[in-house]
Amino acid sequence: MSYHGSDFYDNDKNFEKYMERRQWQENANDTLEKPVILQLLGDIEGLHVLDLGCGDAGFGVELLQEGCASYTGIEGSRNMAEAASSSLADYKNGTVQHMRMEDYAYPSDTYDVVISRLALHYLQDIGSIFRSVQQTLKPGGRFVFSVEHPVITSTLQPSGTRTNWVVDNYFIQGYREQQWLGGTVHKYHRTVEDYFRAMQEAAFIVEHLRESHPVRAYFVNEETYERRRRIPLFLFLAGRKSE
Incomplete structure (x- = not known):
């Protein structure tokens, strides 16, 4: 079965596999992606936040607990949106x-x-x-x-523990397919330059560009930490609207 973006999680088996995966002790989201996002966000107390592709809104709960004035999540998956509504029920x-x-x-x-x-890599x-x-x-x-x-989206490979990575067709922008959690996921590849230029063309003042440089303190397993030092899994950009 082939899926576009959030549709993937409306297959109940895919949704269950993904939520189980997120509970892994050293999952990449929590060890590599989330720490950088938190650094880039800084103090969010009193701020109104919009989250695009919010998933189960677990992160929204954290932001609300940190004092943001309001949190609005947008989620295309029915299963994820229901999970998000449950997460936010007390707020x-x-x-x-x-x-x-x-x-x-x-x-x-x-x-x-x-x-x-x-x-955003699900969007054309x-x-x-x-x-x-x-x-x-x-x-x-x-x-x-x-x-x-x-470097990941250029040549998507089946998920799982890898020992080697391939980067190919890097400057050929556009549609990619990946076999993941038992299904075919549609994604779109663009270069680092493409993301940076898109921010500038939308009139953002680009303030930060980061990659998922691992920090030893977030890893229990030395072997996992060393493997994460080999290739960047995530790219981050932060921009500001002019005053």
């Missing part, structure tokens, strides 16, 4: 909307921060999303996102 200032991020209204000058964690057209994010941010607001690193 009056936390909501989730079940829709694709391409279909969200993006009200003008509304949010202080827009985040997107590992969702990031330019329109970046322009919509620019519109919905307040002056001085920030856009922080992570994607699979282009």
Whole structure:
């Protein structure tokens, strides 16, 4: 079975496998991606946050506990949106909307921060999303996102523990397929330069470009840490809307 983006998680078996995978002690999201996102976000107390592709909104709960003024999650998967609604049930200032991020209204000058964690590589057209994010941010607001690193998306290989990596067709932008958790997932490859230029073309002041450089303290297993030092799994960009 072949899936586009959030549709993948509406297969109940895929959803269960993914949620189980996220519970692994040294999963890449928690050891490599989340620490950098937190650094780039900084203090979010009193800020209004929009999260594109929010998943189960577990991160939204953390932001609300850290004092953000409001949290709005956008999630295209029905299963994930239901999980997010459950996660946010105890927070009056936390909501989730079940829709694709391409279909969200993006009200003008509304949010202080827009985040997107590992969702934008499912989209064929990031330019329109970046322009919509620019519109919905307040002056001085920030856009922080992570994607699979282009050295990964250039030549997607079956998931699992790898000992070697292949980078090929790097400058051929566009559609890719990956066999993952028993299904075929559709993604879109673009280079580091492509992401950076898309931010600039959407009038963002690009303030940070980061990669998933592992930090030893986040790993229990030395072997896992050493393996993560071999290749970057994630790319991060952070930009600001002008005042």
